[in-house]
Amino acid sequence: MKDVVGSPGTKTGLMLRIGQCGFAAASIAFMVCAAGFASYTAFCYLIASMGLQVLWSFGLACLDVYALKIKRDLQSPVLVSLFVVGDWVTATLSLAAACSSAGIVVLYSNDLSLCRSEHLPCSKYQLSVTFAFITWFLIALSSYLMLWILASV
Amino acid sequence: MKDVVGSPGTKTGLMLRIGQCGFAAASIAFMVCAAGFASYTAFCYLIASMGLQVLWSFGLACLDVYALKIKRDLQSPVLVSLFVVGDWVTATLSLAAACSSAGIVVLYSNDLSLCRSEHLPCSKYQLSVTFAFITWFLIALSSYLMLWILASV
Numbered sequence: 001m002k003d004v005v006g007s008p009g010t011k012t013g014l015m016l017r018i019g020q021c022g023f024a025a026a027s028i029a030f031m032v033c034a035a036g037f038a039s040y041t042a043f044c045y046l047i048a049s050m051g052l053q054v055l056w057s058f059g060l061a062c063l064d065v066y067a068l069k070i071k072r073d074l075q076s077p078v079l080v081s082l083f084v085v086g087d088w089v090t091a092t093l094s095l096a097a098a099c100s101s102a103g104i105v106v107l108y109s110n111d112l113s114l115c116r117s118e119h120l121p122c123s124k125y126q127l128s129v130t131f132a133f134i135t136w137f138l139i140a141l142s143s144y145l146m147l148w149i150l151a152s153v
Numbered sequence: 154m155k156d157v158v159g160s161p162g163t164k165t166g167l168m169l170r171i172g173q174c175g176f177a178a179a180s181i182a183f184m185v186c187a188a189g190f191a192s193y194t195a196f197c198y199l200i201a202s203m204g205l206q207v208l209w210s211f212g213l214a215c216l217d218v219y220a221l222k223i224k225r226d227l228q229s230p231v232l233v234s235l236f237v238v239g240d241w242v243t244a245t246l247s248l249a250a251a252c253s254s255a256g257i258v259v260l261y262s263n264d265l266s267l268c269r270s271e272h273l274p275c276s277k278y279q280l281s282v283t284f285a286f287i288t289w290f291l292i293a294l295s296s297y298l299m300l301w302i303l304a305s306v
Contacts, residue, residue, distance in 0.1 A: 039264055096252045101256060
């Protein structure tokens with residue numbers, strides 16, 4: 001089972017967690033830098049959801065480092081079940097946050113064309129949402145891998 | 154296996170599909186009745202996504218009726234795999250559509266408080282989004298059931 005790419009306690013698994021953590025942090029950073037984000041509920045929710053993602057992925061990355069150091073197998077059914085539930089919950093929340101923010105960004109940039117006239121920091125909003133979607137893609141990848149591992153544990 | 158609530162080819166499975174179909178159709182109906190929906194990309198995407206959901210759930214409901222009529226077992230691994238993939242894809246699209254529309258509805262009703270001043274049909278938008286979320290909940294339920302059945306087939 002150690003050979004499955006991205007499984008917990010492996011180098012690829014650690015890289016996947018670091019990637020999730022990094023993109024979620026980048027999404028938060030771009031949103032926080034954009035002026036006036038706090039007036040939008042969806043953007044605040046994006047920050048909260050990406051914050052939760054950073055905490056979850058960072059925690060699992062630390063666990064991966066620990067497992068790699070002491071060469072311990074993390075693939076017990078109880079642990080993998082916990083990873084599956086956590087990954088699915090954070091994946092759903094990340095998708096919901098990314099989509100609700102994307103709805104507003106598309107409304108401002110395409111439907112109402114307010115980005116030029118109102119001097120809104122649309123490029124920062126867009127970058128933040130893009131990073132949130134990349135985070136969702138990576139966490140969805142983890143979720144499927146965990147489910148696969150759980151089925152074969 | 155026939156005893157699993159909501160599995161394909163059973164009465165509860167048929168009810169679940171009819172529910173998905175009905176709520177998705179209600180979501181489309183409320184959105185189409187709301188004036189000016191066509192100027193919002195997210196609302197158009199909601200209609201497209203709910204339309205796909207209606208087609209998918211209606212197709213599977215017909216299959217359930219057929220299976221109930223001739224008393225045929227629909228739980229072959231190939232068929233269930235097809236249901237799993239279709240359910241997961243439509244569930245993801247439904248959640249994305251519901252969240253992007255919800256982002257705009259919350260923006261208008263809470264953040265900008267435009268619903269009263271601009272005479273927008275906000276209550277219709279809200280009802281449409283609520284039905285989209287109920288549809289997503291039902292299709293997510295189906296997805297997990299199908300995955301469960303696939304694991305035990």
